[in-house]
Amino acid sequence: MLSEQIAFGGIYLPLFLAFLAATGLIYLVVQPLLLRSRAHRLFWHPALAGAAFFIILLASLMLAFGP
Amino acid sequence: MANSKRVFAVTLRVIATLTVVAIAVLLGWFAWQHYVYAPWTRDARVQANVVNIAPEVSGTVGRVAVADDSYVHKGDLLFAIEPVRFENAVAEARAALEQAKAQENFARRNARRLERLPRGGVSTQDLQQAESEAASAAASVSQAEARLAQAKQDLDWATVRSPVDGYVTHLLLDEGDYATQGQSMMTLVNADTFRVTAYFEETKLSHIDIGDPVDIDLMASPERLHGRVASIGRGIAVANNAPGERNLPNVDPVFQWVRLAQRVPVTIDFNSRPDMRVLTVGLSATVHVRPEQADTQRSTSANDSNDRPVAAPRLEKARAEGLAQPVDTPVMRGAGG
Numbered sequence: 289m290l291s292e293q294i295a296f297g298g299i300y301l302p303l304f305l306a307f308l309a310a311t312g313l314i315y316l317v318v319q320p321l322l323l324r325s326r327a328h329r330l331f332w333h334p335a336l337a338g339a340a341f342f343i344i345l346l347a348s349l350m351l352a353f354g355p
Numbered sequence: 356m357a358n359s360k361r362v363f364a365v366t367l368r369v370i371a372t373l374t375v376v377a378i379a380v381l382l383g384w385f386a387w388q389h390y391v392y393a394p395w396t397r398d399a400r401v402q403a404n405v406v407n408i409a410p411e412v413s414g415t416v417g418r419v420a421v422a423d424d425s426y427v428h429k430g431d432l433l434f435a436i437e438p439v440r441f442e443n444a445v446a447e448a449r450a451a452l453e454q455a456k457a458q459e460n461f462a463r464r465n466a467r468r469l470e471r472l473p474r475g476g477v478s479t480q481d482l483q484q485a486e487s488e489a490a491s492a493a494a495s496v497s498q499a500e501a502r503l504a505q506a507k508q509d510l511d512w513a514t515v516r517s518p519v520d521g522y523v524t525h526l527l528l529d530e531g532d533y534a535t536q537g538q539s540m541m542t543l544v545n546a547d548t549f550r551v552t553a554y555f556e557e558t559k560l561s562h563i564d565i566g567d568p569v570d571i572d573l574m575a576s577p578e579r580l581h582g583r584v585a586s587i588g589r590g591i592a593v594a595n596n597a598p599g600e601r602n603l604p605n606v607d608p609v610f611q612w613v614r615l616a617q618r619v620p621v622t623i624d625f626n627s628r629p630d631m632r633v634l635t636v637g638l639s640a641t642v643h644v645r646p647e648q649a650d651t652q653r654s655t656s657a658n659d660s661n662d663r664p665v666a667a668p669r670l671e672k673a674r675a676e677g678l679a680q681p682v683d684t685p686v687m688r689g690a691g692g
């Protein structure tokens with residue numbers, strides 16, 4: 289269980305923001321890899337699948353490490 | 356043939372897309388429910404009963420026996436007011452009592468002597484007057500006794516002692532200060548009443564019951580503390596109740612598209628007295644109510660009477676008053692339950 293907040297120069301932000309940032313970073317790393325491996329061709333609507341992938345990542349982090 | 360292969364491939368891609376979207380919706384729904392409706396909050400503060408110490412008598416402070424932020428036990432000397440005036444008052448009251456007793460003795464004997472005189476030896480008026488003087492003298496004795504008792508009490512009150520086990524806080528009193536009767540001179544934080552007040556959104560109250568286990572994370576300490584829900588607030592201020600012109604309710608027009616959930620204070624008692632190095636009134640805390648652990652912990656603590664939580668007396672009182680509900684009983688708080 290992580291702490292429910294992250295300190296940012298004395299300002300304590302909710303953990304949700306950290307999850308959001310972590311998801312964004314992971315997505316930024318994974319998305320080019322998926323594009324390079326042409327994985328987007330597996331989906332009828334690559335943008336929709338990408339958004340869904342983002343939500344899956346975020347929700348998984350929240351459920352695994354969230355409060 | 357090629358066309359059917361193409362249709363099959365497109366169908367597979369549609370199914371793959373819809374599957375990923377469905378998983379995202381499902382996980383997102385669970386995460387939202389967990390994050391928004393789970394009974395936890397970051398809006399919690401450590402609280403304790405704060406005792407304002409005011410002397411019962413006025414006078415110059417002759418001695419301050421405690422230091423700021425020091426721990427005192429119940430009955431320990433806090434400060435003392437110069438006792439000379441009160442000692443003199445006791446001596447004066449004692450002398451007044453002796454005087455009243457002497458007068459009462461004389462008046463009583465005089466009345467008795469007149470009663471014993473033969474009929475006609477004393478007028479009825481004189482006899483009644485002597486009896487009245489004896490009764491009045493007896494009352495004066497009682498009055499003098501009360502004044503002596505009060506003088507002794509004032510002398511006792513000149514020494515101010517701690518009414519609780521606790522911490523001296525924000526001590527500004529010094530020797531030579533003039534202490535005024537009834538005016539707060541010192542503040543004590545009652546060490547036995549440390550608790551956490553968590554302000555929960557009203558949407559989360561249905562998941563909270565009195566007696567539920569709680570995890571407490573203080574911002575000041577990495578150590579996780581544990582407690583139980585002791586009580587749930589039964590009232591918060593309603594702004595619309597403020598009287599307006601001609602005492603009519605001053606109802607604010609609100610924009611109903613955006614509504615904020617009200618916060619309700621929930622009091623949480625610690626299971627055991629926490630490490631006092633990290634506990635200060637006003638500290639920030641994050642609390643998680645764990646209703647799912649309530650059954651397990653209750654059955655465990657029922658078997659182990661030594662593991663009696665600090666919250667137990669208040670919980671028992673709440674149960675006696677019908678405020679605490681069994682865990683397996685659904686509670687409709689919205690209906691005033």
